[in-house]
Amino acid sequence: MRLAVISDIHGNVAALEAALDDIARRGITNIICLGDCASGMCWPNETTRLLMDKNIPTIRGNHDRWLTDRVAEGLKGQDGFAFKETSGDQRAWLYALPERLTPAPGILACHGTPASDVRNLLEDPRHGILVPSPLSAIRDRLGADGMAARVVLCGHSHQSSIIHLPGDGPLVVNPGSLGLPGFRVTRGDHPHRAEARSPHARYAIIHATEGAKPMAELISLVYNWESAAQRAEEVGANHAWPHVLRTGYLPESLDE
Numbered sequence: 001m002r003l004a005v006i007s008d009i010h011g012n013v014a015a016l017e018a019a020l021d022d023i024a025r026r027g028i029t030n031i032i033c034l035g036d037c038a039s040g041m042c043w044p045n046e047t048t049r050l051l052m053d054k055n056i057p058t059i060r061g062n063h064d065r066w067l068t069d070r071v072a073e074g075l076k077g078q079d080g081f082a083f084k085e086t087s088g089d090q091r092a093w094l095y096a097l098p099e100r101l102t103p104a105p106g107i108l109a110c111h112g113t114p115a116s117d118v119r120n121l122l123e124d125p126r127h128g129i130l131v132p133s134p135l136s137a138i139r140d141r142l143g144a145d146g147m148a149a150r151v152v153l154c155g156h157s158h159q160s161s162i163i164h165l166p167g168d169g170p171l172v173v174n175p176g177s178l179g180l181p182g183f184r185v186t187r188g189d190h191p192h193r194a195e196a197r198s199p200h201a202r203y204a205i206i207h208a209t210e211g212a213k214p215m216a217e218l219i220s221l222v223y224n225w226e227s228a229a230q231r232a233e234e235v236g237a238n239h240a241w242p243h244v245l246r247t248g249y250l251p252e253s254l255d256e
Helices: 013-025 044-054 062-069 077-085 088-095 135-148 225-234 240-247 251-255
Strands: 002-006 030-033 100-104 107-110 123-126 129-132 151-153 161-164 171-174 182-185 192-195 201-207 215-221
Touching: 002 013, 013 044, 013 201, 013 215, 013 225, 030 100, 044 077, 044 088, 062 077, 062 088, 129 192, 151 201, 171 201, 171 215, 182 240, 192 251, 225 240, 240 251
Parallel strands: 002 030, 107 151, 151 171
Antiparallel strands: 002 201, 100 107, 123 129, 161 171, 182 192, 201 215
């Protein structure tokens, strides 16, 4: 089977439409979304509606959860904009999404790790950026279920990556972000930034055939990222949003 894997759309329906067109052109009919669907300064409503209309199997990401869990705290930024733009039915759909899925035998899909939607599986913040995690940490985060799978799919970090755990470990694939090629984390003990360093929409294709070793492709897709950047400007996003949508870099990277 072939499985298209999308993740971290962050309200960018232009990127989602382009990816779905490319997936259809390749004749792939199986798709899974790893979450963080709506929260972003572009088209939260349209993105959620398209996922719902297409009935794409989708995992709940941390931002999808926060649109319900954090309302009492006062949502701001991308989450506040997504809350205003989406309907109650859409937010209920996002919140009811599963934390994990098994899209095919031996394939385990999650947003961050099998046990957490806010922890990266393959990277750690160091000196303000994300760096590859040691294998021991990845094994711990995978847990028994992840280590028993043939393939583990994860998102959250927005970093495209394919690794294979030595021995009988799984192939672990992060497709990267479909709709937001960079972000910064300013809160917590380890502030950092992550950048794809190009504005392309990213997704992955898994090739899984019984009796054969699984394979994966990482796709970087050209789409109309200028329309996404202009939309971010129109809705009053801070200057980092249109910049990263156009370039894949955060503005501060230009000074380094």
